Amino acid sequence: MLELIFAVLLIAAFATLFIKSGRIAAIISLIASAMPLIAVMDWANDFGIKAFSFGVENSMDFSIAGITMHLSITSFAWFFAVMVFSLLPPIFLFSYSFFEKNNGFFPFMLFLITAVFGILLASDFLTLFFFWELMAASSFILVYISRDKKAIMSYLAFSVLSAVLILVGIALLYSQSGTLIFSDIVLNADKVTVSAIILMVAGFAVKSALMPLHAWAPFVYSKADEPFVAFLSGGLSKVGYYGMFFMLFALPGAKILHQYFNSGVATYLLAVIGAISAFIGTLLAFMEDDLRKLLAYSSIAQLGYIAVGFGIGSSLAMAGALFQAFNHAFFKSVLFLAAGAVAYRTGKWKISELGGVGYKMPFTFMAALFAIFALAAIPITSGFAAKWLLYEAAVSNKYIFITPIMLIAGVGAFLYSFRILYGVFLGENRHDDIKEAPLPMIAGMFLLVLPLIIFLIFPGYMLDMMHSALVDAGIGTISHTNYVIRTGTASYNTLAVVIGMMVVMIPAFLIYVLRKQKKVDFKDNFLAGEPYEFYGYISMHAANNFYKPIEDVIMPYLRKGAISFYTALYNAMGRVSDASRKIYTGLSQDYTIYIIIFFFIIVGWLIW
Amino acid sequence: MRKVVAIILASAFFAVLLVSFSNIQQADYGEKEYYYQNPINGSYANESVPSHYISNTKNETGAVNAVTAIVVEYRGFDTLGEVTVLFTAATGVSFLLYKTRGGKKRTEANLILKEGSKLVLPFILLTGAYIFIHGHLTPGGGFPGGAVIASGFLLMMLSYPKFFMKERAVSVTESMAGITFAFIGLLGLVFASSFLQNFLPLGDAGYILSAGIIPIIYIAIGFKVGSELSSIADKLKEVQK
Amino acid sequence: MVTPVLMIAIPLLAAFLMPLIKKAHRYFTFSILLLNAILSVLLFAKVYNDGAIYETIAGFSPPVGIYLAVDNLSALLALIINLFATINFVTSKKDFKFSMLYLLGVTGATGIVLTGDIFNMFVFFEITAVASYALVASKKDEKAVEGSIKYMILGSVGSSFMLIGIAIIYSQLKSLNLYDIAARISSMDPKMMWLSFSFLLTGIGVEAELFPLNGWVPDAYEGASSNIASFLSFGPSKASIYAIARLLIIFSMSRTYELALYVGIATLLIGEVAAFMQKNEKRMLAYSSIGQMGLILIAFSLIKDTSYAIPAAFFIIVSHASAKSSLFLISGKKGFGGITSKYVGLAGVLSLIGMPPMAGFWGKWYLLMGIADEKMWAVAAVIIFSAVIEAIYFARYLHKNLGEGESEDLGYSIPAAVMVSVSIVMGILPLIYNMAGGVLNA
Structure with missing residues (x-):
């Protein structure tokens, strides 16, 4: 059955290579991408969650004369597999309308999926590295399609850097333990092992766009095809975090680092790097005019939170980090897809040139709105729970440097997401001649929004899903029911929060709908009385130069x-x-x- | 500057060569005997290669001239290679020098040279042929014989500005000679056990019809070298400016 | 009846025959090359089943006569050289003399790989070198001639060095047989041994593009027409790096391996760094070839201590031969016009960078595992550095060649596609690992 899944993915990939029409290729890809999902669902039974059973075996040895690849699913890989593979069918649904011609997106996307499936199943280093490189190669070709010089060069350079760092790390570990199979590896706290762990974490961090290694992300995210970017930001960055999780907690590298340095300095450093990523990513995001670059910096920032959680490493922080990873996978995909849908209709990327799209594309707007709520951690989506867990973990560990930075970055997230809302979807209505995005696009986006709402109300389900991962990695979970999360210091009842929100929101909504409205043309007041030309540059408003003063102060340093x-x-x-x-x-x-x-x-x- | 460096390096290099080859004298050139292990059957032989050549050439190859026996029989494969190198060079020259013939007029040579070379040519050719036909008996062989023949044609080119080799004839000769060499080698593979192995009777040492395939190969080499060198000279003459 | 000598004798015979059958020379050459490729497959099958073949020439047992020594790796290399030569020859459009020279060049490279006698190796070096000089100049413009002359000058200096090295060995050991020399190398006067090694390494190194002996490389590759640049990168250079491997095994001293490692690192670094900013495409590929040769030499310098060295070197050789040859074939045009050359370019670059499913991946993997066995972490750092450099300039190369809508010359891009698919096949079937892992006898 497992062979069948690989075979279907590869056959579909080769088939779509020769199909010219984007529609047919999308349908084939959609069907093929459901295959790993079947396996993921089947394996849920192994990790304490009831689901359908299709009889997919959970391990397989794949032998080509001389070399054996060991594949088997672990609890933490399964958790990452859930989030990565549930993204795919909606993305392919979206790309049904997005691509008229098959420009190479579908075949290499399917190779990419095969590679990711292999990475998550790998149980020896050769398999892991083989599929990691396959992922790098196929995603590079997807970037190559974009034809942008900076994107191509930076992506290939950093992919190779990541690959070689991991390869050297594997070689170091191999020279110490003499085996490549995960379960046989016994680590000692010596110099070689520690440098191997650091190299490999750095290698995986490249894919997760962690701060000093993020330089490829703005170029690639802003130039490649939107559905691919949605998966790159939503899915592939999580694969990088899977690698880090694996190295630090499953192997377990974090313990070795603690032993070697006799303190938690290495993991603390990871947390600090994550926090700085979050902070600087946010700063860069809210000054960016290009919608896709804004989302790219936002991705860097949001992914930084996960690294903070990994760095702190307590059960609370890990739960928060995994929750954040899950949320980010979904809301960032929605945002990139929404950006793609907007560009599909208007052909524009600059926030200052867009505006009023939401009146014509209300469903796209709705989807983006939910995603932005999740991004800004407003308690109407599950984004809140994740951030809350992380903040509490940082506070309870008395991280006086990290906590304030994270909080500032959290507010910053609101500042730039506000610009997306106002600058793109609301504000001056400049697009009278556009239509709502096609139905498959909207369906894809709403499918991705769904989990955000479900896990808002039932964060306990999420914690159930990560339960066996956290236990297997020796971290331990936090106690919870379906609605209530109990941490050491407090408890958080989502049902109460949701009901409270409803009590406030529903009357407000009813008032908004039922009252008599006078339609005001935004053209009259969007500048709030300022002259259009002001001191030589176009004056500041929500869509344009909104943070000009801050930008003038900070930019010289950020440059x-x-x-x-x-x-x-x-x-x-x-x-x-x-x-x-x-x-x-x-x-x-x-x-x-x-x-x-x-x-x-x-x-x-x-x-x- | 570059010249100074070059002079210094060249003299240092000369010193290294001097040192290295002066050591050879101390190691009794060709005298010492070693034990070998034969990689094919694992047996040990108690003699050195040079002494093997000196003592066994006549029995094994039937040639009186040991140098010829080494060149054509013991290391015949190398000779085939060397012939090919020459062939490659000749082909390369004719491939790259593509100017049409008769570009420039040259002054006629004087009568004595013209008539004299006509007179000498047959003797030169005869000498050349003698050298390669008798290669297995007397000093000489295909390479010097061929060179002598080519020098005869060179003489003609010098004395008669309009003298050109017949390109077709030269290349056919060249090819036929090369084919003969390689083909005899392959016949060795068929009739005896290995490539270039002797499959003809050795005959009585000292007679022309002896030493198996050596005379045939040497004649082929003589033709080949002669025609190749002449054609190189011919081609070079064409593009002279 | 497959004997290795046929792979040398038949093409030689065919080359001699060429002036007589001028008209059909292209089909004739092609079929001879194809026959040779088939022979090398059969030869490899035989060697793989029955172990190494030693074939005597002229019926005299080895120390006295010449013999061919064929093991797994040399049979595979002969296969690679002849296979690529066959594919590459499809693009030839010149007269019969070109075909002749091409055939001789391939035969020389095959001979270097198959022979077991050091002077015989020298003779084949001469054949392939002389043929290559003429082939490089075959474009007959100024740059081609310039490259050819530089190649010729350095090549002749190199062959004289090699000849002196052989003379020293013969003066000491009275033998030219590689196996025999390897067995008795320790009875040489140590100073003479080092001298002869230096002469031989310098001489072969010129052909094997080692730093700093490779001055001819950029000019010759730039001047040569694209199919000849392609020929240079799978033929003479691969055969000579294999000759260096044999040389290392003959001398088999830790100092020589160490020396080879240092030379390899220097070659790798200089090649990759020089390629980094090179704007001229062919020169860039030439510098990159230098870097790859350094990588192969690094792999060979580990032969003594780790069993990963030979598969590593083998896979890098396959990857480089197929990828670089196909890149040379499609470069020099106005970018990748059509879909075929676009995918060939991508596959070639990914193979050189070492990504699956190409042969380059396994090369990188085994090399690093070999380094792990040896715990030479400085080499690992060098490899990280050069890999990233390589990625950057190849990304620039790919971007520069993004053409759209232009037509492509299928006569070049289809052979290139076939070549690069060899790398993919080898990458998918690491089965070859077992075969290449066999003993490498000298």
Whole structure:
């Protein structure tokens, strides 16, 4: 059965390679992408959750003469598999309308899914690395389709960096323990093992766009096809976090790091990096005018929270981190898809050029609205529960540096999500001639919103899902019922919160609907009385230069950030390269002299 | 600067070579005997390669000239390769030098040279043929014989500006000679056990009709080298400016 | 009856025959190359089943006569060289002399791989080198001639070095047989041994594109037409790096392995760094080839201590031969016009970078596992650095070649696709690992 799933995915991938029509390819992909979901559902029974059973075996050894690949599902891989694979059918539903022609998105997306399935099932390092590289290769081709130079170069460079870091880490671990199979590996707290763990965590962090290694993300997220970006941000970044989770808690690397450094300094550093990612990502996001770049920085920020949770490592923090990962997978996919839907109808990406789209595309607006609530952690979606767990974990661990940064970033999330709402969907109505997005797109987006609402009301289900993962990783869970989460210091009853919200919201909504309205044309007041041209630049309003003062203060410092560092590195390397090519003078005399000098050097080296 | 470096390096290199080859004298060139293990049957032989050549050439190959026996029989495969190198070079030259013939007029040579070379040519060719036909008996062989033949044609080219080799004839000769060599090698594979192995009777050492395939191969080599060198000279003459 | 000598004798015979059958020369050459490729498959099957083959020439047992020594790896290399030569030859459009030279060049490379005699190896080096000089110049424009002349000057210096090295060995051991030399190398005067090793390494290193002996590489690759650049990257260079591997095994001293490791690292770094900012596509690919040769040498320098070295080197060789040759075939045009060359470009680059399902992945994997066995972490750091550099310039290369709507020359891109699919097949079937893991005798 497991072979069948792989076979179906690969056959579908090869089939779509030769199909010109985007519609047919989307249908094939949709069917194929349901296959891993079947397996995921089946395995739920193994981890204490009742679901249908299809008889999918939970481990498999796949042997090609000489090399055996061990595949089996673990509880934590299963948790990540749930979130990654439930994203896919809605995304393919969305892309049914998005792609008229099959430009290579569908086949390589299916290869990508195969690779992710393999990564999550891998139970030895060769399998893990093979599928990791397959993922890097197929996602690179998806980026390559975008034809953007910076995206292509940065994505390939960082993919290879991540791959080589992981490979060297594997080699280090292998030299210590002599085996590649996860269950046989015994770790000792020595220098080699510790550096292996650090290298591999860094390698996985590249995919998760953690701060110093995030430089590819803004370019790729803003240029590649939206459905792919939705999966890249929603799904693939989680695969990176799966790798980190695996290294730190399943192997378990965090304990080794504690033993070696005799304190939690390494994991604390991870938490700090996560918090800084969240903070700076947020700052960059709310000054960005390009909608896709805004979402990219927002992704970096939101993914930073997960790293904070991993760094703290208590049961509370881990629950929060996994919850946040799950939420982020869904709301960020919705946002990218919504951005894609808006661009599909208007063809524009700049927030300052958009506006009033929500009047014409109300369903897209609705979906995006829920996603933004989740992003900003407003307690009408499940985003709140995740952030709350994380904050409480940070506070209860007395992390005086991390906690305030996270809180500021949390407010910041609201600041930029507000700009999406106002600048894109509300505000001045500039788009009279557009229609609502096609039905498959809307259906895809709403399918993705659904879990956000379900886990708002029943966060206990989520905690049930991660229960065996946390227990298997030796972290321990927090006590909960379906509606109530009890932490050490407090308890949080979602049902009460939801009912409370309803009590306030429903009357407000009714009043809004029932009262007599006078329609006001936004054109009159969107500048709030300011002249349009103001001190030489277009004046500030919600869609344009809204945070100009902050930007003027902060931007000079942010410019010296990671991306300019990498650019400088690239240029410096370029100068070294130009200098090194001076060795090749083009004169055969010189080359002959080189030959003789080389000869003398090796003779000298060998004899003396 | 570059010249100074080059001079220093060249002299240092010369010193290294001097040192390395002066050591060879101390190691009794060709005298010492070693034990070998034969990689094919694992047996041990108690003699060195040079002494094997000196003592066994006549019995094994039937050639009186040991150098010829080594070149054509013991290391015949290398010779095939060397012939091919020459062939490759000749082909390369004719492939790359593509200027049409007769581009420039040259002054006529004087009468003595013209008539003299006509007179000498047959003797040169005869000498060349003698050298390669008698390769297994006397010093000489295919390579020097071929070179002598080519020098005869070169003489003609010098004395007669309009003298050109017949390209077709040269290339056919060249090919036929090469084919003969390789084909005899393959016949060795068929009639005896290995490539280039002798399959003809060895005959009485010292006679022309002896030493099996050696004379045939040497004649082929003589033709081949002669035609290749002449064609290279011919081609170079064409593009002279 | 498959004997290795046929793989040398038949093409030689065919090359001699070529001037007589001028007209059908392309089909004739193609069928000879194909026959050779089939022979090498049969040969490999035989070697794989029955172990290494030692075939005497002229009926004299080895120390006295010449013999061919074929083991798993050399049979595979002969297969690779002849297979790619067959595919690549499809693109040839020149006259019969070109076909002749091409055939001779391939034969020389095959001979280097198959022979078990050091002087015989030198002769084959000469054949393939002389043929390559002419082939590089075959485009007959200024750059081609310039590249060819540089190649010729350095190549001749290299072959003289090699000849002196052989002379020193013969003067000491009275033998030219590789197996025999390897068995008795310790009875050499140590200074003479090091001298001969240095001469041989320098001489072969010129052909094997090692730093700093590779001055001819950028010019020759840039000047040569694309199918000849492709030929250079799967033929002579691969055969000579294999010759260096044999050399290392013959001498088999830890100092020589160490030296090879350092030379390999220097070659890798210089090649990749030089390629990083190179704007000219062919020169960039040439520098990148230098880097890959360094990587192969690093892999071979681990032979003594780890069993991962040979598969690593083998997979990198396959990956580089197929990917770089196909990239050379499709480069030099106005970008990847059609869909075929686009996928060929992608597959080639991914293989060189070492991503599955290409052969390059297994090369990288086994190399790192070998390094893990040896615990040489500085080498690992060098590999990380060079891999990232390589990724950046290949990404730039891919982006630069993004063409749209232009037609492509299928005469080039289809052979390139066939070549690159070899890398994919080898990557999917790491089965070859077992085969390549067999003993490598000298």
